[in-house]
Every structure is written in structure tokens, then in C-alpha cells.
Amino acid sequence: MGRWEPNAEGRLREAAMELFLERGYEQTTVADIAERAGLTSRTFFRYFADKREVLFVSSQAFEEPLVEALEATPAEAPPMAAVAAALDAFADLVGGNREHTRARQSVIDSSAELRERELIKLASLASALADGLRRRGVPDPQAGLAAETGIAVLRVAFAEWRDEAVERPLAEVMRASLADLTTLTAAAAG
Amino acid sequence: MGRWEPNAEGRLREAAMELFLERGYEQTTVADIAERAGLTSRTFFRYFADKREVLFVSSQAFEEPLVEALEATPAEAPPMAAVAAALDAFADLVGGNREHTRARQSVIDSSAELRERELIKLASLASALADGLRRRGVPDPQAGLAAETGIAVLRVAFAEWRDEAVERPLAEVMRASLADLTTLTAAAAG
Numbered sequence: 221m222g223r224w225e226p227n228a229e230g231r232l233r234e235a236a237m238e239l240f241l242e243r244g245y246e247q248t249t250v251a252d253i254a255e256r257a258g259l260t261s262r263t264f265f266r267y268f269a270d271k272r273e274v275l276f277v278s279s280q281a282f283e284e285p286l287v288e289a290l291e292a293t294p295a296e297a298p299p300m301a302a303v304a305a306a307l308d309a310f311a312d313l314v315g316g317n318r319e320h321t322r323a324r325q326s327v328i329d330s331s332a333e334l335r336e337r338e339l340i341k342l343a344s345l346a347s348a349l350a351d352g353l354r355r356r357g358v359p360d361p362q363a364g365l366a367a368e369t370g371i372a373v374l375r376v377a378f379a380e381w382r383d384e385a386v387e388r389p390l391a392e393v394m395r396a397s398l399a400d401l402t403t404l405t406a407a408a409a410g
Numbered sequence: 411m412g413r414w415e416p417n418a419e420g421r422l423r424e425a426a427m428e429l430f431l432e433r434g435y436e437q438t439t440v441a442d443i444a445e446r447a448g449l450t451s452r453t454f455f456r457y458f459a460d461k462r463e464v465l466f467v468s469s470q471a472f473e474e475p476l477v478e479a480l481e482a483t484p485a486e487a488p489p490m491a492a493v494a495a496a497l498d499a500f501a502d503l504v505g506g507n508r509e510h511t512r513a514r515q516s517v518i519d520s521s522a523e524l525r526e527r528e529l530i531k532l533a534s535l536a537s538a539l540a541d542g543l544r545r546r547g548v549p550d551p552q553a554g555l556a557a558e559t560g561i562a563v564l565r566v567a568f569a570e571w572r573d574e575a576v577e578r579p580l581a582e583v584m585r586a587s588l589a590d591l592t593t594l595t596a597a598a599a600g
Contacts, residue, residue: 300598332530339529340522364566365587366594372558380551397555402599404556405592408490 229267231257236274237320240327245334272337275324277313282341283348285309290352299358300398303370306349307394310374315390321382346371373397419457421447426464427510430517435524462527465514467503472531473538475499480542489548490588493560496539497584500564505580511572536561563587 225231235256239248250271254261268274276282289309293302314321328334350367358366377397381390415421425446429438440461444451458464466472479499483492504511518524540557548556567587571580 298594298597300594304598335533336526336530339533340526343525343529361566361570361587362590362594364569365563365590368562368566369559369591369594372562373555376551376554376558379554397551398595399599400552400555401559402595404488404490404552404559405588405595407488408494409589409592 225259225263228257228259228263232259232264232267233274236271237323237327240275241323245327245331272334275327275334276337276341279341279344282313283345285313286345287348287352290349291356295356299353299356299362299366300370302353302356303349303366304395304398306352307370307374307377307398308391310378311389311391311394314378315381318382318387325382342371342375369401373401415449415453418447418449418453422449422454422457423464426461427513427517430465431513435517435521462524465517465524466527466531469531469534472503473535475503476535477538477542480539481546485546489543489546489552489556490560492543492546493539493556494585494588496542497560497564497567497588498581500568501579501581501584504568505571508572508577515572532561532565559591563591 232253236248236253239252239256243252248271250264251261253271253274254264264274286306286309290302290306293305297305328338346367349370350364353363353366354360373394377394378390380397381388381393422443426438426443429442429446433442438461440454441451443461443464444454454464476496476499480492480496483495487495518528536557539560540554543553543556544550563584567584568580570587571578571583
């Protein structure tokens with residue numbers, strides 16, 4: 221097996237999804253995935269730390285565009301507007317293929333260890349967004365609160381987009397969810 | 411070892427915390443915990459499904475009071491006001507002993523598997539609160555959004571209360587955090 225296989229990462233991800241859907245996540249080994257992709261387990265571990273990671277975009281590829289979008293908003297934009305820009309970037313990143321998203325989620329929901337990994341990824345993203353807000357001068361606890369709330373909106377809107385009967389653009393569902401949140405908090409305060 | 415040891419659960423929790431702080435979580439076994447508590451591993455597993463659980467209140471003891479508080483708010487109370495009542499119940503439940511909370515958190519932060527378990531518990535709580543809101547007639551996505559946002563507030567306010575230099579009542583920190591959230595969302599919408 222050559223050291224530099226063309227698109228090895230993509231082939232491994234595709235093979236993994238096929239096998240997880242065919243046999244189940246628990247019943248699939250890294251060796252199975254590598255074999256289906258025509259690669260070796262050693263190559264698998266050059267791209268992914270463990271079997272779980274093959275279902276997740278790397279933190280770098282996932283967090284950086286969101287943090288960059290947050291940082292690119294004008295300095296005077298309020299914290300939740302900067303968070304909204306990060307959610308737009310998330311929509312750009314993952315809002316393209318709803319069928320694939322649904323299949324992937326069915327695999328994640330089938331395994332406690334995958335659900336845990338998903339929660340860890342979202343907690344890490346919340347932390348990265350909070351750091352981005354702090355660099356913009358947003359103090360604590362507002363920075364943490366805006367970031368954690370943004371992730372709450374992301375989770376709810378992402379699930380809504382994924383599961384609703386008629387597809388809308390993910391960015392639109394995110395914006396509607398943020399507007400709902402404003403209404404919800406205003407109603408409790410009023 | 412008798413079948414019904416007095417306060418076996420409390421003794422096991424206390425022994426576990428002592429050992430985790432002395433030796434580290436990874437270096438402590440269930441057998442060590444049971445021995446320190448003067449009990450057997452078999453007794454340990456009557457109370458806890460695994461080593462991780464000894465650091466967490468059972469879902470029943472943790473979720474039920476919060477869901478009950480949510481359900482006890484007047485039917486006409488807005489969703490986030492019902493969630494705020496659940497956060498008050500959380501403050502009653504865990505806001506009593508900050509030193510213990512800090513020690514416990516230092517153990518959780520030392521282990522990836524404990525951080526995962528903590529995230530799972532909070533996700534389960536969010537889900538229970540969302541179900542409670544749905545039973546009150548709150549539609550989706552508002553029910554999920556109010557519940558997830560409530561957990562975001564809980565996480566941020568709990569960490570703030572735990573780590574700030576001068577102690578304030580946890581319920582007060584929670585309420586301030588909810589008020590901050592209202593300000594944050596209104597600023598982005600305005």
C-alpha cells in the first residue's frame with residue numbers, strides 16, 4: 221500500500237459510513253473500514269485517532285471557519301450577532317447534504333460512545349467561540365453565556381433542519397431559532 | 411459483609427472522593443473504593459452502574475426535582491420562566507457546598523471519560539426539561555430551545571458560582587445569568 225494514497229481520508233470516511241449502515245457501528249472494526257477503502261489500518265490511524273473520529277470533521281476543519289466568521293464581524297457587533305455569524309458558517313459547512321446528515325445521525329444515535337464524542341465536539345466548539353468573544357473584548361460571564369447559548373441554538377436548529385419534512389436552508393432555520401430565542405427570553409423577562 | 415449496610419451509598423461516595431483526590435481517578439479501582447468504605451465491590455455495583463457514576467447524583471434524584479419545579483409553575487408562565495424555576499431547584503439541590511463542588515469538579519476535569527459522563531447527564535436533563543415543556547403545551551422547536559438554553563445558562567452560572575472569589579448564592583448567579591441572556595439576545599435583535 222503506497223504511503224500517499226489519493227483522497228485516502230475521503231475513501232475511509234465513505235467506507236466507514238457504508239459499513240456502519242450495513243453492519244452497525246459496534247460490529248465494524250477499523251480493519252474492516254481500511255479493507256473496504258483498499259487501504260491499511262495504519263493509513264486509517266494517520267487520519268483518525270480512533271474509530272469514532274471517522275464520523276467527525278476534525279476540530280481544525282470544523283472550529284476554525286466558525287471562529288473566523290465570528291472574528292470577521294465588525295468590532296461593534298453585539299456578542300450574539302458575532303455568534304450568529306459563526307452559526308451561518310456552520311450552515312455553510314454542513315448544510316449541503318441532508319440525506320448524508322440523516323444517515324450519519326442514525327449511526328451516532330446508535331452508539332453511546334458516538335453520542336459522547338458528539339457532545340465533546342460541541343463543548344469544544346462552545347469553548348472556542350467563547351475564547352473568540354473574549355478576544356473581541358466581551359467579558360465573562362457574557363462570553364461563555366453567548367457561546368453556550370449559540371451551541372444550544374445550533375443543536376436545536378440543526379436537528380430541526382435535519383428531521384423536518386420539508387427542507388429549508390439550514391442558515392434560515394438557524395436564524396429563525398435565534399429569533400425564537402429572543403422572543404422566549406423577552407417573554408420571561410417581561 | 412451484610413446485605414443492608416447503613417448509608418452504604420453515602421459511604422461509597424465519600425470513600426471514592428477521598429481516593430480520587432489522593433491517588434487520582436484513573437489510579438483508583440472500584441475494589442479500592444469498596445475497601446475504603448468497608449464494603450464489597452458487589453455492594454458498590456448495587457448502587458452504581460460503574461466507577462464514573464459514583465461522582466454523579468442518579469438521574470432520578472437529579473432530574474425529577476427539576477422537572478417537578480418546572481411543572482409546578484403556573485400554566486400561563488412563559489416557557490423560560492418555567493425553565494428558571496427548574497434552575498432554582500438545581501440551585502437548591504447542589505448550591506450548598508462549594509468546597510465539595512470544587513473538589514468534585516477537579517476530579518471530573520482530570521478525566522476525559524468523566525467529562526463525557528457529565529455532558530451526557532446534562533444532555534439528558536435538557537431532554538427531560540424539553541419533555542416537561544411539551545407536556546405544558548409548549549410546541550417545538552420552542553420547547554427544545556428553551557430547555558437547551560436553560561442548560562447553557564445552568565452550565566455557565568454553575569461554573570461562575572463555583573469558581574468566583576466571593577461566594578454568592580447559586581440561585582442568584584443563575585438569575586443574573588438569565589437576565590444577561592435576555593440582554594444579549596435583545597442586543598443582537600435590536
